[in-house]
Amino acid sequence: MTLAHESVATPDGVVPPRFRPPAGSGDAPVVSLDGEWRFRLFPRADTGVDRADPGTDWDRLAVPGHWQLAGAPHTWPYGTPAYTNVVFPFPVDPPHVPDENPTGEYRTTVRLPADWPADGRTVLRFEGVDSWFQVALDGELLATSHGSRLPTEVDLTGHLRPGADHVLAVRVTQWSALSYVEDQDQWWLSGIFRGVSLEHRPDGGLDDVRVHAAYDHTSGTGTLRVDAAAVVGAEGVVDARVTVPELGLEGRSGEELTALVEPWSAERPRLYDVVVATDTETVTLAAGFRTVAIEDGVFLVNGRPVKLRGVNRHEFDPLRGRAVTPERMLEDVLLMKRHHVNAVRTSHYPPHPRFLDLCDRYGLYVVDENDLETHGFEVDGWVANPTDDPAWTDVLVDRVTRMVRRDAHHPSVIMWSLGNEAGTGQNVARMAQAVRELDPTRPIHYEGDWSSEHVDVYSRMYAPTEEVELIGQGIEPPFERADADGRRRGLPFVQCEYAHAMGNGPGGLSEYDALFDRYPRLMGGFVWEWIDHGLTRTDDAGREFAAYGGDFGEALHDGTFIADGLLLPDRTPSPGLVELAAVYAPVRVDARDDGSLLVRNRYAFRDTGHVELRWTLHRGADELAAGALDLVLEPGTEAVVRPPADLMLPDPGPEPVWWTVRAVQDKADALDEGWVEPGLVLGAGQLLLVDRAPLAAPSGRVTATDEGGFRAGPALLGARGELLELAGRTVHAFRVDAWRAPTDNDRRPGRGQGQSDEQTWYRAGLTLLGERVSGVETLPDGALQVASRVSGPAVRTGFDVRTRWQPSGAGDDAVDLVVDVRPEGPAPENVARLGLLLALDVPEAAGTGVRWAGLGPEESYADSTRAALGGAWQHTVTDWQTPYTHPQENGARRGVTSAVLTFADGSGLRIDAGDTTVGASTRQGIELSLRPWSDQALDRAAHPHELVPDGRLWLHLDAAQHGVGSAACGPGVLPDARLRATPFRLRLRFTAV
Ligand code: GAL
Numbered sequence: 001m002t003l004a005h006e007s008v009a010t011p012d013g014v015v016p017p018r019f020r021p022p023a024g025s026g027d028a029p030v031v032s033l034d035g036e037w038r039f040r041l042f043p044r045a046d047t048g049v050d051r052a053d054p055g056t057d058w059d060r061l062a063v064p065g066h067w068q069l070a071g072a073p074h075t076w077p078y079g080t081p082a083y084t085n086v087v088f089p090f091p092v093d094p095p096h097v098p099d100e101n102p103t104g105e106y107r108t109t110v111r112l113p114a115d116w117p118a119d120g121r122t123v124l125r126f127e128g129v130d131s132w133f134q135v136a137l138d139g140e141l142l143a144t145s146h147g148s149r150l151p152t153e154v155d156l157t158g159h160l161r162p163g164a165d166h167v168l169a170v171r172v173t174q175w176s177a178l179s180y181v182e183d184q185d186q187w188w189l190s191g192i193f194r195g196v197s198l199e200h201r202p203d204g205g206l207d208d209v210r211v212h213a214a215y216d217h218t219s220g221t222g223t224l225r226v227d228a229a230a231v232v233g234a235e236g237v238v239d240a241r242v243t244v245p246e247l248g249l250e251g252r253s254g255e256e257l258t259a260l261v262e263p264w265s266a267e268r269p270r271l272y273d274v275v276v277a278t279d280t281e282t283v284t285l286a287a288g289f290r291t292v293a294i295e296d297g298v299f300l301v302n303g304r305p306v307k308l309r310g311v312n313r314h315e316f317d318p319l320r321g322r323a324v325t326p327e328r329m330l331e332d333v334l335l336m337k338r339h340h341v342n343a344v345r346t347s348h349y350p351p352h353p354r355f356l357d358l359c360d361r362y363g364l365y366v367v368d369e370n371d372l373e374t375h376g377f378e379v380d381g382w383v384a385n386p387t388d389d390p391a392w393t394d395v396l397v398d399r400v401t402r403m404v405r406r407d408a409h410h411p412s413v414i415m416w417s418l419g420n421e422a423g424t425g426q427n428v429a430r431m432a433q434a435v436r437e438l439d440p441t442r443p444i445h446y447e448g449d450w451s452s453e454h455v456d457v458y459s460r461m462y463a464p465t466e467e468v469e470l471i472g473q474g475i476e477p478p479f480e481r482a483d484a485d486g487r488r489r490g491l492p493f494v495q496c497e498y499a500h501a502m503g504n505g506p507g508g509l510s511e512y513d514a515l516f517d518r519y520p521r522l523m524g525g526f527v528w529e530w531i532d533h534g535l536t537r538t539d540d541a542g543r544e545f546a547a548y549g550g551d552f553g554e555a556l557h558d559g560t561f562i563a564d565g566l567l568l569p570d571r572t573p574s575p576g577l578v579e580l581a582a583v584y585a586p587v588r589v590d591a592r593d594d595g596s597l598l599v600r601n602r603y604a605f606r607d608t609g610h611v612e613l614r615w616t617l618h619r620g621a622d623e624l625a626a627g628a629l630d631l632v633l634e635p636g637t638e639a640v641v642r643p644p645a646d647l648m649l650p651d652p653g654p655e656p657v658w659w660t661v662r663a664v665q666d667k668a669d670a671l672d673e674g675w676v677e678p679g680l681v682l683g684a685g686q687l688l689l690v691d692r693a694p695l696a697a698p699s700g701r702v703t704a705t706d707e708g709g710f711r712a713g714p715a716l717l718g719a720r721g722e723l724l725e726l727a728g729r730t731v732h733a734f735r736v737d738a739w740r741a742p743t744d745n746d747r748r749p750g751r752g753q754g755q756s757d758e759q760t761w762y763r764a765g766l767t768l769l770g771e772r773v774s775g776v777e778t779l780p781d782g783a784l785q786v787a788s789r790v791s792g793p794a795v796r797t798g799f800d801v802r803t804r805w806q807p808s809g810a811g812d813d814a815v816d817l818v819v820d821v822r823p824e825g826p827a828p829e830n831v832a833r834l835g836l837l838l839a840l841d842v843p844e845a846a847g848t849g850v851r852w853a854g855l856g857p858e859e860s861y862a863d864s865t866r867a868a869l870g871g872a873w874q875h876t877v878t879d880w881q882t883p884y885t886h887p888q889e890n891g892a893r894r895g896v897t898s899a900v901l902t903f904a905d906g907s908g909l910r911i912d913a914g915d916t917t918v919g920a921s922t923r924q925g926i927e928l929s930l931r932p933w934s935d936q937a938l939d940r941a942a943h944p945h946e947l948v949p950d951g952r953l954w955l956h957l958d959a960a961q962h963g964v965g966s967a968a969c970g971p972g973v974l975p976d977a978r979l980r981a982t983p984f985r986l987r988l989r990f991t992a993v
Contacts, residue, residue, distance in 0.1 A: 004144065005045050005132045005176040006095045008391050010398045013135075013143030015123060015153035017405040018208040018231040022357055023197070026283035028205060031113060033124075033168075033196040036060040038107040041067060041078045045101045051169040052139030055107035063196060066130070066189040066321045067104050073319060073536040073544055076552075078102070081321070081535055083549035085185040085558040086421075088376040094384055095177030104191055106170040110137070110198065112160050120202040120280075121157040121233050124168075127352065128194030130322075132176030136169040146178040149349035149371040150402045155232055156198070181386050181396070184348045184373045184420065186314055186322075187533060187562070193323040194352055205281035206240060207231040211274055211409055214441070215263040215289040217303030222261030222289035226276050228253040243275045244287075263302045264288025264411040266342045267586075267606045268671050269363030271411075286360060288411025292442055294456060297474075299443075299492040299523040301365070301414065304604045304635075307516050308365060308524030309584040310343030311336065311566065312497060315351055318536040318546060318569040326354055331571060332530070333358045337675040339573065339581035340682070345496055345526040348373050348420035350403045359412035362675055366412045367445055367496070367526070370400045370431070372419030387448075388425020400431045404438045415457070417496070418446035428454050447496045451484040457523065458488050461497035462970035464751060465511045468495070472519025495525030500969035501576045502564035503744035503884045507863030507964035508974050509583040517602070527580060528969065533562045534569030534885045545943045546570075546885045560744060563885035564968065575858040575867075575882055575890075582684070582867035587611055587633075587663035589685030596642045597661055597685050601633035608633045610667045611682055617647060617689070620655035620853045620872030629661065649690055654912075655853040656897060656924065657690035658870045686869055691924065692853075692897045695914045695989055698816035700807025701782030710784050713807035713815035714992040721776040721786030721803070726840060727909045727992035732952050733839035736790040736799050736821055738981070739766040740832040740889040741939035745965050750972025757830060757962065757972070764828035764981075765792020771801075782806055789824070796825035797981075814991040823981035830973075832889075834918065834984045835926065835958025842953035844904040845932035848877045854896030854925055861892060863963035863977035870895060877930050877953065883944040889935075892961055897925040900993065901953070907992070911957070914987035918960045919980070926986065929956035959984040 023030060038054070039061035059077075061070055067078040079102050082089055090098045112122070124135070130148035134141060137159050145152040160166060174190040201207055208229040215222050228238040240253040247259040253276065262270040271286040293300045300306065313332065315322040329352060336344065344364050346355075349371035359366050377385040386392035400418060407413055416439070418431045432444050432454040443456035452458045463471070470476040471493045479485040499506035506527065516522045534546025546569040549557035563569075566577035587608060588600045601608050613629040625648070629641055643659045650657060662684040668676040702712045709724065710717040716725035723734040740746075742758040749756045761767060775787040783806035791798025800822045808814035819836060842848060855868035857875070859882055873893075882890035902908045913926040931938065932949035941947045963977025 002095065003045060005173045006097060008095050008177050008395055010394050011143065011145035011147070011152060013154060014145055015155050015232050016235070017402040019210040019405055019409055021206065021209050021283040021285060022353065025285055026206065026281060028202055028281055029113070029116060029200040031198045033108060033110065033198060034063055037063045039067065040105045042103045042105065044099055045103045045173045047103055047105060047171065049105050050139065051136035051141065052167055053107070054109065054167045055105065058107065061106070063106065063192045064194050064323045065191060066193050066323055067191045068189055069319065069321050069535070073538050080552035081187040081189055082552060082554040083187050083557050083562045085561050086375045087379060087556065088179070088183060089188065089556050090175060092376060092380060094180045094386070097175035097177070097179060102174040102190065104172045106172065106192060108168050110160065110166045110168045111164065112162055114163070116162065117200055117202065118162070120200055120205065121155060122160055123199045123201055123232055124154045124156050125197050125199055126152045126192065126194070129172055129192050130190050131174065131178050131182060133170055133172040138166050146176060147371055147399045147402060148182055150399060151406060157233065181372050181374055181392070181422070183376045185561070187535065189321045193321065201232045202280035204238065204278050206238060206276055206278060206283055209276055209283060209285065211285055211287045212441070213287045213289045213411065214291045215261065215302050216291070217263070220260050221258050222263070224249065224257045224274065224287065225255065226253045226274065228276060238278060241277045244272050245275065246272055261289045264290040265301055265605050266363040266365045267603050269361060270671060271360060285409065288360060290411050292414045294443060294492055297490050297492055298520045299457065301604065305520055306365070306523070306604045308343035308494065308526070309341060310345060310365070310524060310526035311341050311530045312345045312347040312526045312528050313351070313530040314347055314533065316531050316533045318534060321535070324352060329355045329358055333362050333364065334675050335567070335571065335573065336364060337362055338677065338680065339577055340584040340586055341580070343367070343524065343526065345369060345417065347529065350407060353406065356407055356410045356412055360410050364412055365414045366410070367415045367417050368403060368407050368413045369417035370403050370419040372396060372399060373421050374423060375421040377423060378421070382423045385423045385425060387422045387427050390426065393427050393430050396427045397430055397434045401434050401438065404435055408439050413442065415443050415445050418444065420447065422448055424448055445494070445496065451479060451481065452488040452491055453484050456491065458491040458493045459496045461495065462500065462751065463495060463498070464971040465508065465515060465974065468512065468515050468522065472515055472522045474521060492523045493521050494523045497528040498525045498970060499527045500564055500966045501527055501529060501566045502561070502968040503886055503888050504882070504890050505576055505743065505745050505864065505964040506966040506970070507861060507977060508966060508971070509580060509864065510866050511974060513583045527566065529565050531565035531567040531571065532569045532885045536569070539945070543945050545945045548885060560886040568883065569885060574884070576864070578858050579864045579867045585683030587683040589661050589663060589683050591685055591687055592640070595687060596640045597687060598638055599631065599633065599641055599663070600638040601635055603635045605635055607635060608663070610669070611663045611665055613661055614664050615659060615661045617643070617657065617659050618871060619650065619653060619657045624650060624657070643687065643689065652690055652693035654692060654898060655872060656688055656692045656870060658686045659689050660684065660686040660869060660871070684869060688870060695816070695912055695987065698783070698806040698808045700809050702778055702784040702805060702807065710805070712784060712805040713812050714990060715805055715815045717784065717805065719776070720773045721784065722773070726990060728907070730841035731839065732841065733837055735769065735771045735837055736801050736819070737769065737835060737837035737956065738799070738831040738833055739769065739935065740961070741887070741935045743888045743964055744886060745967045748967050750965060750967030751970060753967065753972050756967065757832070760829045761832055763795070764797045764831070765795040766831060768792045797828060798824050800824050808989055814989055817988045817990065819986045821985070822983045827981045830962055830978045831981050832979070833956065833958045833961040834979065834982070835956055836986065838955040838957060839934070839952045840955070841951065842903055843951050845951065845953040846876070846878045846949045847904050848953060849902040850875055850877060850880060850899055850930060852893060852896050852899040852928065854928070855894045859891045860894050861961060861964045862979070863965065863974060865894060868894065877932055880930050887938050887941040887944055887947060889938070891931070892927050892929045894927045895923070895925045896928040899928055910991040910993050912989040912991070916959045916987070917985040919982040919984070927956070927958040927961050929958070930954070957986065957988060959986055
């Protein structure tokens with residue numbers, strides 16, 4: 001028995017899909033039906049509720065919205081969200097779904113406004129309903145539809161009487177046959193989650209308007225053609241007047257009109273008003289003239305190669321799920337623009353149409369993706385996959401067609417994507433063919449088609465840099481079929497997903513970006529993904545936190561994999577986004593080995609006339625001199641710059657001196673308006689001009705204490721050389737450390753890696769390191785030397801440690817420490833860190849102030865350090881932490897040459913770092929981390945709010961830390977950023993202040 005919602009049929013009783021002019025662009029009346037509707041949830045789809053029942057005494061539910069989030073963040077009156085990535089949360093039994101199938105009955109009253117025109121037609125429009133629904137008016141079933149992220153229109157003409165109230169009933173099931181093709185990696189959330197409206201369609205009006213606006217870069221000519229048609233009721237071509245007042249263009253629909261224009265691009269999103277009018281309707285459309293092409297395997301916009309510096313965006317709001325508000329959409333666009341993202345893939349479905357309006361207006365290249373993913377079939381080797389089943393052809397073609405019809409108007413859309421992770425099969429060809437017929441002007445993308453037979457670009461996800469480099473050169477390993485290989489090799493290459501931004505990371509962005517710049521075939525890529533989908537909920541104590549898979553008690557779930565974005569759920573940029581902004585910088589400023597900076601204009605269309613290259617010479621945060629460089633670069637050009645020859649450099653002092661150049665945009669013309677904030681930094685780089693003054697050799701002498709221990713300035717040590725007190729504070733831990741609270745990336749083996757870094761460290765005993773002292777002696781120069789071995793259980797792997805304490809001078813306030821460490825025994829593949837762990841008694845550790853000279857202000861790791869700049873920065877210990885949705889290692893600051901801690905009682909501790917040696921390399925300063933809790937507590941916590949300060953300040957004074965990589969889904973840490981077990985030396989001075 002196949003129930004209605006299990007039918008694999010295209011929508012029934014609906015208006016044919018059309019290019020509908022954006023809401024608000026025309027003069028035909030539209031009324032919104034958004035607001036409070038009546039609602040009841042039933043456990044099964046065969047609810048038996050009378051469709052004519054107005055539900056007057058039912059609950060109220062906000063439309064648009066998801067019923068599972070109706071009471072968020074406190075209550076869950078209609079079931080809870082559930083998260084799975086790949087697997088279906090029900091048996092794979094297509095097209096059937098479980099009998100237990102939450103079904104929402106929605107009711108509202110529809111009444112035409114008094115001034116509603118008497119002629120023409122009236123259309124009911126749904127922008128998005130998840131997943132399958134039926135529409136009835138006054139008890140009469142009118143339409144059945146699906147395609148959760150696509151519009152559905154129902155012609156109500158003849159059903160609505162002026163002045164009468166009508167009962168609109170919408171039945172929505174959570175599960176349907178269509179759930180099998182909507183298996184995107186996201187929360188399962190249901191309901192009418194986008195707006196609903198009633199629209200008047202005048203007779204002879206513009207139901208269907210499509211603007212074709214192309215640009216010929218050789219002549220500067222824009223070509224405009226507007227096609228107009230009637231679609232609602234009767235179908236046919238409509239003759240309309242077309243004018244572009246700004247260009248003085250006038251003509252008719254169907255005609256080609258030409259003029260010299262300014263083209264549209266993401267850099268210069270120039271739009272023109274195109275007025276299309278019949279006697280009964282006028283619409284004004286924002287049109288952008290631009291042409292997308294692929295020539296000689298290179299992706300071009302308006303004749304120039306363009307690199308897509310993109311992100312994958314799901315629609316997400318921590319309280320509203322995919323029912324995103326216009327404010328959220330704008331926030332996303334502005335955040336992208338301000339972080340130099342120029343492209344967005346709408347993973348994995350067409351976004352709310354308003355988002356595309358914003359992309360047109362502010363300038364973002366869009367890969368618009370079909371609402372199709374069947375990933376759950378992969379588990380069983382893709383058996384019964386709808387993508388290869390003729391029974392599904394019409395449904396799949398229907399949805400891709402509806403996307404193209406809805407969105408073809410947008411200049412921002414530069415490529416169509418047939419879907420995501422839906423395997424291969426005959427329906428790929430059918431969809432591609434349908435898209436080409438509707439729109440031959442845009443390339444087609446589908447990553448699942450590795451043969452690239454049906455698409456216009458070769459697309460992959462998470463290909464490692466080595467492979468991308470081969471692809472860039474066109475020398476990648478051949479595809480098994482020679483014919484397909486030949487064609488594929490001639491296509492441009494895009495990474496539709498790369499650099500998995502889960503938790504702390506991604507590392508290795510710079511390497512990809514450098515390849516994209518180097519090879520014309522590489523058209524860039526889209527980082528996975530924009531935002532952590534952490535839903536706000538409260539715990540038993542009423543505290544809010546961001547929930548991930550399993551937090552709603554789901555029996556089957558994929559845990560933290562839903563939290564893999566560049567933004568935290570509340571849209572706070574993570575350090576990963578700050579790093580991405582520095583890597584994606586349109587004006588790159590990079591240090592070269594010869595003591596100069598290379599400034600590159602990476603715009604395709606824009607010179608740097610709007611950019612001021614401001615430099616400062618600064619010691620820490622103190623500016624010593626400042627100026628601007630007189631340089632305007634044409635698109636795609638570069639120049640080498642150096643500090644002015646007459647720059648007076650100071651002598652070495654307590655902090656290094658940097659020459660920092662920032663490309664600042666402080667001029668915003670009309671096309672930049674609305675997103676450029678004063679002082680927007682488009683790119684920055686720097687040179688270290690004066691090293692910090694070396695620490696003078698210590699000259700004091702360690703003294704014996706009455707208790708049989710030792711005093712070395714502010715350090716009190718026990719008889720076995722154990723550190724008991726520092727600067728008057730009890731020491732709870734002090735030893736060599738090589739472990740960290742694993743990041744999400746550490747927890748998974750990267751592609752091609754046998755075991756995860758977390759396992760590597762566990763097997764080497766690094767999680768449970770302990771110390772055995774083997775000797776304590778005072779040296780003739782007055783120092784105390786402690787010899788020890790640090791190692792974990794069950795293994796021979798360990799570290800031989802020599803620690804030398806010596807008062808810095810005659811006073812009691814400062815002590816020097818030199819630590820020499822040599823790994824012993826079998827070397828693990830890598831270690832998390834090489835350094836010292838120090839835990840001090842600090843009752844109000846979280847409020848401790850810290851000012852440091854080094855890289856900042858955000859955290860940085862060996863492979864995510866492009867955004868960090870040398871200088872002096874300050875924070876509290878609380879602000880130092882990055883509250884990743886899933887707690888893990890965070891907060892390291894690199895190149896720290898000094899740090900001053902100021903405790904709540906006004907006392908303080910200064911830490912100076914001399915040169916650090918790691919293996920054969922010597923570097924300035926240390927990597928510093930501070931926490932008000934231990935790494936073990938950090939590791940144990942499932943959510944940030946579970947972390948409670950323990951009255952101690954936990955410091956890591958590291959020679960080096962392992963990179964972060966992207967192993968959660970992509971490659972692990974690249975060789976240059978991997979930390980091997982290697983000898984290291986730290987030189988530190990602690991001063992009580
Ligand atoms: C990709 C997929 C995304 C997401 C990602 C992992 O394979 O296309 O939707 O699941 O992996 O976070």
